[in-house]
Amino acid sequence: MPLVVGIRFKEKGKVYYFDPCELSLKLGDKVIVETVKGTEMGTVVTEVKEVPEEKLVSPLKKVLRVAREQDIxxxxxxxxxxxxxxxxxxxxxxxxxxxxxxxxxxxxxxxxxxxxxxxxxxxxxxxxxxxxxxxxxxxxxxxxxxGVRDEAKLIGGFGPCGRELCCSSFLYEFEPISIKLAKEQNLSLNPSKISGICGRLLCCLRFEAEEVAVEEGPTLALEIGSYVITPEGEGKVVSRDEQKGTIIVEFEDGTTDEFPEEEVDVKNVET
CATH class of the missing domain: 3.30.300.20 (K homology (KH) domain)
Structure with missing residues (x-):
């Protein structure tokens, strides 16, 4: 398998792979590389490693040299x-x-x-x-x-959560985000609540949905409409809060209560 090294041209930019050409490179090194637009200077962000050829974009461009003082x-x-x-x-x-x-x-x-x-x-x-x-x-x-998302990434700033923008701190590529992701997490569909400073849907909707899926596991029995047994009696699931890990159950008398999912069992309904 060919050897490659990961190079980034911008602090929060995408990682590109290059042929290290037998150079001794370490993380953080400034290097001069050959690109389709000419020579550029980048930073080594991954160590030299083997990668299957089918995962590479050919032809692989080369690292020309470690940057000298005059290059910097x-x-x-x-x-x-x-x-x-x-x-x-x-x-x-x-x-x-x-x-x-x-x-x-x-x-x-x-x-x-x-x-x-x-x-x-x-x-x-x-x-x-x-x-x-x-x-x-x-x-x-x-x-x-x-686009406005790229603008936010370049300029940076703070999101409605009070933390540095995801796109300018650790997300290196934008992925498609749909309103479905907000619905699946039972979030408010108010645009002001689920939009970032760029005016588009929050980037965190995607990776937080993925985290929820991992924590819940491959199956999810407590769907809305399911009949369950709670510490307060039997009822029907009418809502769920993915962030808190709780569900809202409605009882026969019309009252509702909130329970952690681990305190609730699915009721087997005979048909």
Whole structure:
């Protein structure tokens, strides 16, 4: 099996695999790698390991070398230039009267290209803006429209739970999220309760649903509508709280009570 090493180009970005080319690499090393867009500098985030060839995207690009002092200096200069590019771009957007929101900018490692990220509610004709920026910045300019989730990931912040955003702290890729995930966890369907600062459904709906599934195991007998035996008598399950691990049971007299699932047994109903 081929040997690979995991490289990340952004602090919270996706991990890409490269051929280590017999280099002695350790976690945290800054390295120069070959990519489809030219040479870039990244950080080693996984140790060299064997991976089945069918799981790799061929052809595997190579790690060219461990970053030298001048490479790290160049990367810092690129970050400084990116800040200047953001200021210039903001002025140019106003001059051209475009309805777009600037998010971030980054230079390619060799300085041959600057990528500018923005959001907009609709398509934007930025052809004249690109020409103007290329003339001012003296390099090739690429404008890339991103979604609101990507914007939140780049900018960062705190969610309604008070913790750092999942997308900017530990989630490296976005997965599809549907309202069904909120329903399965018996959460309020009020948009203000299940939406993040990006305005989209909370990322945690997916991985918390997966955690609930693991904790509950492969089968779940206490479905809504099931007849159960509780410490207070027999009744029917009318609701469940996945987060608390409890169920609401309705008794024959119409009253309800809440019980931990482990205190309730399923009643066998003869047909």
């Amino acid at each position: 200096l160049r990367e810092q200069q690129n970050r400084d230039k990116a800040k200047e590019a953001i200021e210039i771009t903001e002025k140019k957007i106003k001059e051209h009267g475009l309805d777009m929101h600037l998010v971030d900018a980054e230079y390619a490692f060799d300085g041959s290209r600057v990528t500018i990220y923005f959001t907009a509610d609709a398509r934007v004709d930025f052809r004249e803006l690109v020409k103007d920026l290329a003339s001012t910045l003296k390099t090739r300019v690429e404008l890339r429209q991103i």
